[in-house]
Amino acid sequence: MxxxxxxxxxxxxxxxxxxxxxxPQPPAAVAAMAELAGLPQATFDEGYWRHRDAYDAGWPADRYWSHVVGRPLPADDPLVAELDRADIASWSxxxxxxxxxxxxxxxxxxxxxxxxxxxxxxxxxxxxxxxxxxxxxxxxxxxxxxxxxxxxxxxxxxxxxxxxxxxxxxxxxxxxxxxxxxxxxxxxxxxxxxxxxxxx
Incomplete structure (x- = not known):
């Protein structure tokens, strides 16, 4: 605008x-994202923040979440959309x-x-x-x-x-x-x- x-x-x-x-993000919402990603909480948190600046600067969602979960995720993978929805909700x-x-x-x-x-x-x-x-x-x-x-x-x-x-x-x-x-x-x-x- x-x-x-x-x-x-x-x-x-x-x-x-x-x-x-x-x-701030509710801890329960962050825990739910870690569960979606299939990762221990500490592993998820480390990846979430380590790559966040690049995501904020314009990385596409599939690239960011691939780095967070530690495996390639195509853009149409349902997990990308699920993690994105959960991420939005955690900051809403x-x-x-x-x-x-x-x-x-x-x-x-x-x-x-x-x-x-x-x-x-x-x-x-x-x-x-x-x-x-x-x-x-x-x-x-x-x-x-x-x-x-x-x-x-x-x-x-x-x-x-x-x-x-x-x-x-x-x-x-x-x-x-x-x-x-x-x-x-x-x-x-x-x-x-x-x-x-x-x-x-």
Missing amino acids: TGRPSGAVRDWLVFDYGQVISL QLNPRTVELVTDLAADGHGLALLSNAPASIATAIDAADWAGVFHHRLFSCRLALIKPDPAIFAALLHRLGAPAHRVTFVDDRPENVQAAAEAGLTALRYPDVPLPTRR
């Missing part, structure tokens, strides 16, 4: 998705506090954007969600072929917003992403220690 909100927007609030808009539990905050900020006329490291399946699910409509721009690593904390992703964000860095406040839960955003000139805040404006 690339449209601008009505009226001139001078300042932007940009939110991460995982563990900011969404809650929303943080009601943050959702209420961004809804109120949008109602008050703030310019809002989302910048998330996410694979294509999760990006598509977010785009289809009703709550995501409050964001005037939604940028995902899989579509940019860039992942946080690469400085280039913040340059891409500023280009999309058409705003100078000092007009942009960025909120993320990971210290390395907050630091990279600050080094790019954005006002960078770590969630949940965020003194954000409340609705007037």
Whole structure:
């Protein structure tokens, strides 16, 4: 989505998705994925995270899950679709506090954007969600072929917003992403220690 909100927007609030808009993955959901993959929990976890940056940067699902399970999976293998659905569900539990905050900020006329490291399946699910409509721009690593904390992703964000860095406040839960955003000139805040404006 690339449209601008009505009226001139001078300042932007940009939110991460995982563990900011969404809650952390439930352990039971991760355990269910390990069971689907037929792997011990520790083995699954190691593969899931070791290859996640590449997946977030644009790897197709079959390539990612092949690396996770340790054997080739063709794109039409039902296991790929099952793991993808389970993965999406594991990241789909929303943080009601943050959702209420961004809804109120949008109602008050703030310019809002989302910048998330996410694979294509999760990006598509977010785009289809009703709550995501409050964001005037939604940028995902899989579509940019860039992942946080690469400085280039913040340059891409500023280009999309058409705003100078000092007009942009960025909120993320990971210290390395907050630091990279600050080094790019954005006002960078770590969630949940965020003194954000409340609705007037």
